Amino acid sequence: MRVKFLTIVLSLILILSLNSCSRSKNEVNVYIWSDYLSQDAIEEFEKETGIKVNLDTYDSNEALLEKLQTGVSKYDVVVPSDYMVQILIRQNLLHEIDKTKIPNLKHINRRFLNLQYDPENKFSIPFFWGTTGFAYRKDKTGELPETWSVLFDERYKGKILMLDDMRECFAVALKLLGHSINETDTSILLKAKEILANQKKIVKQYNSSGFDQAILSGDVWIAHGWSGQLVKISESNSNIVYILPKEGGTLWIDNFAIPKSAENVENAYVFINFFLKPEMSAKVSEYSGYATVNESAKKFINPKYLTKERYPDEETLKNFELMKDLGPVTKLLDRFWTEIKSQ
Secondary structure, three states, X not given: OHHHHHHHHHHHHHHHHHHHHHHHHOEEEEEEEOOOOOHHHHHHHHHHHOOEEEEEEXXXXXXXXHHHHHOOXXXXXXXXXXXXXXXXXXXXXXXXXXXXXXXXXXXXXXXXXXXXXXXXXXXXXXXXXXXXXXXXXXXXXXXXXXOHHHHHOHHHOOOXXXXXXXXXXXXXXXXXXOOOOOOOOHXXXXXXXXXXXXXXXXXXXXXXXXXXXXHHHOOOXXXXXXXXXHXXXXXXXXXXXXXXXXXXXXXXXXXXXXXXXXXXXHHHHHHHHXXXXXXXXXXXXXXXXOEEOEHXXXXXOOHHHOOOOOOXXXXXXXXXXXXXXXXXXXXXXXXXXXXXXXX
């Protein structure tokens, strides 16, 4: 009788295990920036592939890093920015890419491939690119100059928003000082810290997820932020102007990557390849407001979205830089940032 009972229990365990595997094989767990993928695009993927998408979103590279460092997250696809790809590679947190499983890689503009953060694209595949600038309400402020100094003007005390992002805020201060956003000299970083600490008293909020809505509602008049959301609202509201400051700033590239801890690697490849199809790259680019790296997608994009704000030219970008992994200096910046925010 005990043998029969044991057989039944083992059979049930086997059935549950098979069911679990079956579920796993039909899903892909995606951790991505907020406002990148529309529900329509996700549903289109699910309908075409039969793979269910479980989607979580984040608003900073550091949030992504923290998740993957815990070792308990089971994401199959993540979308780190350039410098964060470097960090994830160094910490052995990414799966090496099998490019034969991503045939739509051929559509990517070569200027976005083989860059310093992943020279052979062994661990990452470019997806979106953009800039970090600021937007302002010209109905509230009048015409403003194209300079970061606007964000430090006491006339706008309580009406300024900064990204809640250490590297991006230091990038602004460093550019104002005439230095690279990847500066590592402690004496210069101390000067940047002082600038940001003095600014804090006039900043209404630090916000990386709702900066576009804050300026759209009029809660703030000047908002530091990423191009996609700010360009989108400037296209829909003539009172909002997006600026790329003359001092330069951050140029960034967000990339598909597969974490070492991924359980559905094959589905991750299907997901990445699907969203690199020209038609889909065009669709998500129009939705998000961000520029696509997919050169073949441009013929599917409504010409009204192929603007200099979304696709700035080389002259405009001459003082813009990709962020780099700063190694040990990051800990110093972390301390500075904590001190600034705790004032």
